[in-house]
Amino acid sequence: MRLSEFGYKEIVNLNDGKRLGLIEDSDLIIDENTGEINSIIVYEAKGSLFRNKLNYIEIPWEFIKKIGNDMIIVEMETEKNRRYL
Numbered sequence: 001m002r003l004s005e006f007g008y009k010e011i012v013n014l015n016d017g018k019r020l021g022l023i024e025d026s027d028l029i030i031d032e033n034t035g036e037i038n039s040i041i042v043y044e045a046k047g048s049l050f051r052n053k054l055n056y057i058e059i060p061w062e063f064i065k066k067i068g069n070d071m072i073i074v075e076m077e078t079e080k081n082r083r084y085l
Contacts, residue, residue, distance in 0.1 A: 006067075011042060014065060014075040020057060023072065029058075037061050 011020040020042045027041040044055040059074050066073040 009067070010071040011040070011059070012071050012073055013078060014073050015077065018078070020059070020074070020078070040064075 007024045009023045028037050029039045031038055040059040042057045063074045063076040065075050
C-alpha cells in the first residue's frame with residue numbers, strides 16, 4: 001500500500017467502537033533503517049477545532065487489526081496508550 005492511499009482513512013477502535021481520528025491528521029513513527037511504520041500518533045481534539053498536541057494516543061503497529069478501503073480498525077485500550085506532554 002502506498003502512503004498516499006493511507007491518508008484519508010478513519011481510525012476506529014474495535015474495543016469500544018470509538019473514532020480515534022483520521023490518518024491525515026496523525027503522525028507516523030517510521031523506522032529509519034527499515035522504512036516500516038512503528039506506530040501512529042493520533043492527537044486528541046478535546047472539543048475544539050484545533051488539535052491539542054499535548055494529548056495524544058500512540059497506536060503501535062501490532063494493534064492494527066485491519067486496513068480497509070475507508071478505515072483502519074485497531075484493538076487497544078486507549079487509556080493505557082494515552083500520553084500527555
